[in-house]
Amino acid sequence: MLLSDIQKATKAELISEETKTIEIDELLIDSRKIANADTALFIAIRGSHRDGHQFIADAYKKGVRVFLISEKIEQGLYPYASFLKVNDTVAALQQLAAYHRNQYHFPIIGITGSNGKTIVKEWLFQLLSADYKIVRSPKSYNSQIGVPLSVWGIEAHHNLGIFEAGISQPGEMNNSEKVLHPDIGIFTNIGEAHSEGFMNQRQKINEKLALFRQTKELIYCKDHHELNESIVQYAHQVRNNPDNPLKLFTWSQKSDATLRIHSIERENNVSVIKASYEDKERTITIPFIDHAYIEDAIHCWCVLLLLKLDDAVIAERMLHLHAVAMRLQLLHGMDNCTxxxxxxxxxxTSLQIALDFLEQQRQHPRKTVILSDMLQMGKPDRDLYEEVADLxxxxxIYRIICIGPALYKNKEAFRKYKKLRSIFFKSTDELLKKLHMITFENEAILLKGARSFRFEKIEKLLEQKIHKTVLEINLTAIQHNLNVYRDLLPKGVKTMAMVKAYSYGSGSYEIANLLQFEGIDYLTVAYVDEGVALRKAGITAPIMVMSPEAAAFDRMISWKLEPEIFSIDSLQSFLKIANAFNEQHYPIHIKLDTGMHRLGFMKHELDALIAExxxxxxxxxxxxxxxxxxxxAADFDGFTEEQAMHFNEMSKYLKDALEINPLLHLVNSSGITRHPELYYDMVRLGIGMYGFDGSNKIQSQLRHxxxxxxxxxxxxxxxxxxxxxYSRKGILKHESKIATVSIGYADGYFRDFGNGIGHMLVNGQPAKIIGSVCMDMCMLDISGIENVKVGDEVIVFGNDLPVSTLADWAKTIPYEILTSISQRVNRIYVNE
Structure with a gap:
């Protein structure tokens, strides 16, 4: 879009020395994710944690020359740059996307609801790609920023759009409706997700219905009683316009509907769904038995019927639906690869998102991409792969391994970049036969393949074989929890994040990488070796070491780690090494003992500290x-007040005597939620970031x-x-079906959980532990649980069986459960 058109769409004031004929292809909201700076517009969004205006200089340094802003900018610092000034950059982004959407007149499907939006969108893409050139939301881009960024992806060759839209507070859907103008609507369901900003379910439904102000057809399930009532009322009262009626395409298992579901039969991991539509009996079979997947599939079925696809075509495509991987997985590979x-x-779009995530993996000097042909893109292959090669x-990227006939045919698009090593194979099988001839060592490897290329075969050969038991860590949940706590902090208060004890059992550099990317102010480890490992993995953020050993002070200085100093002895030992290294003003952190009586200077030791x-x-x-x-705990609030008083007195005494103004910090995760008066200059976030609120004040806002x-x-x-x-403790009181699972106390699963104390989830149902927990395995009573077979996944803890429950069984705290998970248990990291 031309700069002049962007100015027109956003009603912006143009501050520029350049011509209005600049053409913009890419919208940016993150200065760390710049691909094509020459044709990019950087949008400075002011959020609750960061202000995009602070990153204009960074984006300018990387080549961006056009900016959308809402604050006054010193233009002289940015020669030849153009600035579009508006009151609200998010609103301007939405106006820009609405203007762009209105240039196209093909059908748009808009999806909202509490759950299933992304699955329905992706399945519709699978089901309709043979008939349409589809543009859709990347991943789950359904927010006030995600929706307009998604719509910006519309291009001239598209003829169908599928977009999802969500809300977190009243009024937001009006903005998304102006951007999307969907012709066909889907309301998946209504639940408790994102309910905090609404008075009740009815209000939330009505707010979401605003997406369908101009929609011609709305698909939904009548069996959700409150949802049905709200939609019928909306159709007859709010949309009571003979010239623009809202037609309701309903489905139901309980009553008459446009698509009446007569039966759902589940067997051997497939579901056969029989229904009637337009006085004709119809049947589909889907390769899923989960209730949520069945509901999602029926929503998709309704769309296909509405678009008048043939029954035989629908049945064939439904049978071959495949699961949607909702997130990136970060795995440990062979030979120190990730x-x-x-x-x-x-x-x-998804390739760019994946490459941005790959770029965060600073622990490796080299990066390799294994890429398949991009199917059903609608662009000429030559144009498409030139764009891919440029990206x-x-x-x-150090090396790209391309798989597929289209990539093979377009080798030259990649080979014109002399520093990029490119290898080409016509099929996945051809690569697998020659994989032993390619060296993978100490590098990050991105697998980015269309489903038909079966890249799971490549993953199995490259992944490190450690243990069938895995701990799956959700990086997006950590990011979410971090932001929950950041939202509580006044502007200017810094955050120190605890990554000691292997990040509470969650991992080392993987967590630190995420926190560094999120702009954390300080990282904290317990011992020097932990800090050195982070530095070796490419972590550059300041790192404080809480329990430094005098013998390791030289290593601390060599690796730029900052010691906690808690005694005269520790200070003298450190200063001796620092002087030997000719250090000047090396950063240290002074620990005061105000009542914990673990480590730290007592009040009577301060004069000696000052003298040193x-x-x-x-x-x-x-x-x-x-x-x-x-x-x-409220019981200790009086003691907390005493500690704060001692801290104020002692820190002031030190500051006055030394004439310094260092950062002051006192509160941990529970202190952040319960003692906002004690934030000082920085807070220390530990277990809260990993999903546990010891004070229980904000537990409902945190994610496991x-x-x-x-x-x-x-x-x-x-x-x-x-x-x-062992010891014949598990005595069967009736005929039983017993499953042996691959986890034991050597993996960190407590022996306390044996003999019926604990349970695991098999097919979502609790299965009691029978007998004692062994070193490498334990046994579950799965009597009465259907469709269980060897190799099935078992949940030891997770969303439906939280760590806190296991802690209650063992009469301990979640910290101990998490930090007890053995290092032999493979960690897998997912990014939603």
């Missing part, structure tokens, strides 16, 4: 802190970050009276 598995989408080149610091320039106090003993999974190794049917496990 694998990023992304088979979610196969298009340019790969801009991201400084005054007589030596080798160090510089960058922070003074202490530790609250009972911040999570980890799912521990194992598999069934064997199933036996045993008669009444038999015993299971």
């Amino acid at each position: 694998i990023i598995n992304d088979t979610y989408n196969s298009d340019l 790969i080149h801009q991201k400084n 610091l005054k007589n030596n320039n080798a160090s510089k106090v960058v922070s003074i802190f202490s530790h609250l003993a009972g911040s999570d 970050i980890g799912t521990l999974k194992t598999t069934i190794a064997q199933i036996k049917e045993l008669p009444k009276g038999e015993t299971v496990g």
